[in-house]
Amino acid sequence: VTTMLARIRGLRASVLVLPVLVFLQAVSQAQADKSFEDVRCKCICPPYRNISGHIYNRNASQKDCNCLHVVEPMPVPGHDVEAYCLLCECKYEERSSNTIKVTIVIYLSVVGSLLLYMVFLLLVDPLIRRHDPYTQPLQNEEDTEDPRPHVSGPPGRGNTVLERVEGAQQRWKKQVQEQRKTVFDRHKLLS
DSSP, rough: OOHHHHHHHHHHHHHHHHHHHHHHHHHHHHHOOGGGGGGEEEEEEEBBBHHHHHHHEEOOOOOSSSSHOOSSOOSSOOOGGGHHHHHHHEEEEOHHHHHHHHHHHHHHHHHHHHHHHHHHHHHHHHHOOOOOTTOOOOOOOOOOOOOOOOOOOOOTTTTTTHHHHHHHHHHHHHHHHHHHHHHHHHHHHHH
């Protein structure tokens, strides 16, 4: 049990350290060079005469976001440039890559925490669960006997959340057994 707990603690530490390292690396890279991909000018040019439509992206300031500064090489000869540029629709776009990176790190941290919790439950659940010889599997239609009474535990039992959940689960199983018995009895009655 102690070696398993040590492994769980090691897994927990590695899962917690990984998102922190990813976050620090993302922040340091963003600070080192203000991401030039955070701003761009995007020009969408439709087909023009014998030239197919094309999308042009370029890192440009907001004042230089027009067809003349973004569309390179110009696909039309000099006298058609103005007519071609009038057809193009240029938009200045800005985004925050730091916000995107932080959101991804938070998302991965939550998913990692949930996976760690699942592994923890898978490892600990067999140790906590006790086999109760008085619980009966679900009845099928041939069973007509009343189920054996469920023996309740000692008076101090039912204090933990797990024991309350197990009690609720046993009550639910008993209700399902009763419903199945009723349905199968009605089925026999009708046939």
